[in-house]
Amino acid sequence: MTSRRTLLKATLGGTAAALLPTAATAAASATAPGGGPVLRLPAPGGPHPVGLRTLPLTDPARTDPWVGGPREVMLTVLYPARSVRGLPRAPQLTPAEAREFAGYAPLVHPGLPGPGAVDWGAVLTHGYPGAPPLPGRRPVLVYSPGGGDSRTLGTGLAEDLASHGRVVVLVDHPGDATQVELPSGLRTTVLTGPPDPATFRTMTDTRIADLRLVLDRLGTLPLAPVMDLxxxxxxGHSAGGTAVVHAARGDHRVGAVANLEGYLDLDPAAAGADRPLLLFRSELFEGAARIEASWAGLPGRRALLAAANHWAFTDYGPLVAGLRAAGLVTVATRDALVGTGDPVAALARVRRGVGAFFARRLG
Structure with a gap:
């Protein structure tokens, strides 16, 4: 397990590497059936309730570089719903994913509570599976998570974007994600040590190909009638930010790109921005100097998340705030993940910044 911790920590950090009123309200106000706190994600702030569909995609023309066979990816599609009356909210993780994540959490981020301390399967989203979509064609945003993360850790930002009238597609990248449940079964990370340059390049190239597969298939998805293609x-966040910049280059279908603290020095010549670009980083990330060097000379809008650390862009913000309020993580663990500032304020800034950028560029 030590080798997985080393790998996943390197992958997560090195490859980037109405809101709750106070951080304390992110904490449990109840106890999960198995003991421990019930953690809460912040409600989206837009005028629309959020529908949700989970969809698999298979690319028979591409071989999965990690396990062989046709490449599979998993999507969560969020959208403004016409009504959610009588429908239940979706959990953030399936039962199988929650069990796997409970074991990985303290290995990915030392200081997070271990198995049995938190019922990760009890964390609910604000998405309602199968809700009828609101009529009309809407902008489409496609999200790639950080290295080692599953798509579900981008739920809070995605729900807010959807509640303001977008269709948001969260993409999992099986093989480097800690866990993802596919129709063929549960996939966990296949990496067993710090990735060498060739492995890291394979990881990034695989993510780029996954994103292009999604772009190719948007028009075939069940929710295509409400998508304005x-x-x-x-x-994308971290490694996902790296991937989205490269995936967009030269693709006329993509109108704007937001990079949430992803390095762009993997292939500088191919990372040039040829469309509107948001470059958003946190103040306290240990890789800040490398981030800035890799972004040097790129045109685009710059934004800084003050008093925040790398994972404040993700659901770790409210989740870690809840764990801290419940006494399950130390101040040092919180600071290393999401920073010294209020993670709720940080999340509000991310929502405003990303939402406003896409509103200006896509309408």
Missing amino acids: GRIGLY
Whole structure:
């Protein structure tokens, strides 16, 4: 297990590497059936309730570089719903994913509570599976998570974007994600040590190909009738930020790109921005100097998340705030993940910044 911790920590950090009123309200106000706190994600702030569909995609023309066979990816599609009356909210993780994540959490981020301390399967989203979509064609945003993360850790930002009238597609990248449940079964990370340059390049190239597969298939998805395929944006965190910039280059379908603290020095010549670009980083990330060097000379809008650390862009913000309020993580663990500032304020800034950028560029 030590080798997985080393790998996943390197992957997560090195490859980037109405809101709750206070951080304390992110904490449990109840106890999960198995003991421990019930953690809460912040409600989206837009005028629309959020529908949700989970969809698999298979690319028979591409071989999965990690396990062989046709490449599979998993999507969560969020959208403004016409009504959610009588429908249950979806959990953030399936039962199988929750069990796997409970074991990985303290290995990915030392200081997070271990198995049995938190019922990760009890964390609910604000998405309602199968809700009828609101009529009309809407901009489409496609999200790639950070290295080692599953798509579900981008739920809070995605729900807010959807509640303001976008269709948001969260993409999992099986093989480097800690866990993802596919129709063929549960996949966990296949990496067993710090990735060498060739492995890291395979990981990034695989993510780029996954994103292009999704772009190719948007028009075939069940929710295609409410998608405006003339208004597509990509956004990603950490390794996902790296991937979306490269995936968008030269693709006329993509109108704007938001990079949430992803390095762009993997292939500088191919990372040039040829469309509107948001470059958003946190103040306290240990890789800040490398981030800035890799972004040097790129045109685009710059934004800084003050008093925040790398994972404040993700659901770790409210989740770690809840764990801290419940006494399950130390101040040092919180600071190393999401920073010294209020993670709720940080999340509000991310929502405003990303939402406003895509509103200006895509309408």
